[in-house]
Amino acid sequence: MNIRMAIAHQHRETPLAARVSCNDCSLSQICLPLAVDPEQLDELDRIIRRGRALKRGEHLYRAADSFEAVYAVRSGALKTYAMSEDGEEQVTGFYLPGEIVGMDGISTAYHISSAKALETSTVCEIPFTHLETLSSRIPTLQHHFFSLMSREIQEDRALHMLLSKKSADDRIASLLTTIAARQQRRGLSNRIFRLPMSRYDIANYLGLAVETVSRIFTRFQQQGLIRVEGREVEILDRPRLCGEGRLHAG
Amino acid sequence: MNIRMAIAHQHRETPLAARVSCNDCSLSQICLPLAVDPEQLDELDRIIRRGRALKRGEHLYRAADSFEAVYAVRSGALKTYAMSEDGEEQVTGFYLPGEIVGMDGISTAYHISSAKALETSTVCEIPFTHLETLSSRIPTLQHHFFSLMSREIQEDRALHMLLSKKSADDRIASLLTTIAARQQRRGLSNRIFRLPMSRYDIANYLGLAVETVSRIFTRFQQQGLIRVEGREVEILDRPRLCGEGRLHAG
DNA sequence: ATGGCTCATTGACCCTAGTCAATCCACCGG
DNA sequence: CCGGTGGATTGACTAGGGTCAATGAGCCAT
Numbered sequence: 001m002n003i004r005m006a007i008a009h010q011h012r013e014t015p016l017a018a019r020v021s022c023n024d025c026s027l028s029q030i031c032l033p034l035a036v037d038p039e040q041l042d043e044l045d046r047i048i049r050r051g052r053a054l055k056r057g058e059h060l061y062r063a064a065d066s067f068e069a070v071y072a073v074r075s076g077a078l079k080t081y082a083m084s085e086d087g088e089e090q091v092t093g094f095y096l097p098g099e100i101v102g103m104d105g106i107s108t109a110y111h112i113s114s115a116k117a118l119e120t121s122t123v124c125e126i127p128f129t130h131l132e133t134l135s136s137r138i139p140t141l142q143h144h145f146f147s148l149m150s151r152e153i154q155e156d157r158a159l160h161m162l163l164s165k166k167s168a169d170d171r172i173a174s175l176l177t178t179i180a181a182r183q184q185r186r187g188l189s190n191r192i193f194r195l196p197m198s199r200y201d202i203a204n205y206l207g208l209a210v211e212t213v214s215r216i217f218t219r220f221q222q223q224g225l226i227r228v229e230g231r232e233v234e235i236l237d238r239p240r241l242c243g244e245g246r247l248h249a250g
Numbered sequence: 251m252n253i254r255m256a257i258a259h260q261h262r263e264t265p266l267a268a269r270v271s272c273n274d275c276s277l278s279q280i281c282l283p284l285a286v287d288p289e290q291l292d293e294l295d296r297i298i299r300r301g302r303a304l305k306r307g308e309h310l311y312r313a314a315d316s317f318e319a320v321y322a323v324r325s326g327a328l329k330t331y332a333m334s335e336d337g338e339e340q341v342t343g344f345y346l347p348g349e350i351v352g353m354d355g356i357s358t359a360y361h362i363s364s365a366k367a368l369e370t371s372t373v374c375e376i377p378f379t380h381l382e383t384l385s386s387r388i389p390t391l392q393h394h395f396f397s398l399m400s401r402e403i404q405e406d407r408a409l410h411m412l413l414s415k416k417s418a419d420d421r422i423a424s425l426l427t428t429i430a431a432r433q434q435r436r437g438l439s440n441r442i443f444r445l446p447m448s449r450y451d452i453a454n455y456l457g458l459a460v461e462t463v464s465r466i467f468t469r470f471q472q473q474g475l476i477r478v479e480g481r482e483v484e485i486l487d488r489p490r491l492c493g494e495g496r497l498h499a500g
Numbered sequence: 501a502t503g504g505c506t507c508a509t510t511g512a513c514c515c516t517a518g519t520c521a522a523t524c525c526a527c528c529g530g
Numbered sequence: 531c532c533g534g535t536g537g538a539t540t541g542a543c544t545a546g547g548g549t550c551a552a553t554g555a556g557c558c559a560t
Binding site: 448449450460461463464465467468480 | 536537538539540
């Protein structure tokens, strides 16, 4: 079985349109419902606008749009990016199903980055003022939100270390294992998966040139660490990929 | 008047020991009290443990300590840093008076980084469970906290761009102007100030070698952009320092 | 099919910033 | 007073990864 077939196989889920509440959503164990009691889930359910669809390349919101809601990714994948004064794009994050995007706008009341679909995607919209009201009434939900934002800060700190101290090899390896772990969280394989983003987005996110990304993918394959076929990736030797052997030797 | 004298001059404030409540704190307009009505300030006041003192080099908390509180810096300055598996330090942030440190631990219930005093400092301790309870009752406080964390995320995104796309010159220039702006927020000069951190910390934070930081400080001075004398800095030509002229020319 | 896209790969060359090393300075303890 | 220690500066050399350029591969509209 080649990589493409293997990946297609694990994506046979019930059609999205059939899900009309968080109760029935396959992501409920990693998404917001995680934080509320079953009897309070209805309240959360009622404020969520479900199933907004985005085509590849479409924007969920743009920088300077007024901040109204945060979004739970239900299917597909998004990237967020900011524009510097001189017009160059900085990809700031990738968001996979079950993850929450849009929390950057809270302090300014408008978004400071843009969110764009990397492929056909659906999101659930959670109006933020409603969410705040509800959070006051449901302490676990408030805590979960603090927690989500805190985790985002933690991840940014890890990225800070990656960008400031690690080689290009380490950055790519880290991206691959991070994506793999997030796949696993959703119940998919952490060994074989499809990258939703282009080499350009990877390079931009990791502070590298596209050519460098390409070269490293090729070399990792030659070294037997991974198998790559366009955007499909299989991790062959996780220990060496994670460092023990790539960093300090071969 | 030399740099040292100029800086000493603007630090004549009332002694810290005299301040027994947020009401009397000179930082109340940029710190937590900002978010609550005067009549509710008492409630906030009551949960805050004030005036914990730290000597230079002392830790406020260490990675893996259980997460109990967040802290408002009252005087002095702190740095936060994380340790990678291979034992190298990564400075993740600097915290000046009026700023909140320690929000990284919420999601894990233990701190993932350590916080250390860069100089003699005092902090106000805000037990987090109390803060959560209070936030449920005071919507503006809840919002303020979401907002604070959101701002932290925004700043991390800006740093991401800095590390991934900008030259060493840009990074140093950005650090200087950021510190200057934060000084101004506290009512101090945004032109002339003392850096609380060593060249090593700056280098570590910005992903550079100490030697590079040193060289750039020297060159910026030769170019007439700044005046440096150890940790004392005066910004002489903000426009060129900020880019228009340094980036695209001279 | 054909042309025009964008994405990806590979090679050749170069430059920015890291490394190594020496020196200087301020501060501290005896 | 002197030696020790850590921070800062400067010089010489080097390498990791960026830039430029060419080519290939997949995809869509015509």
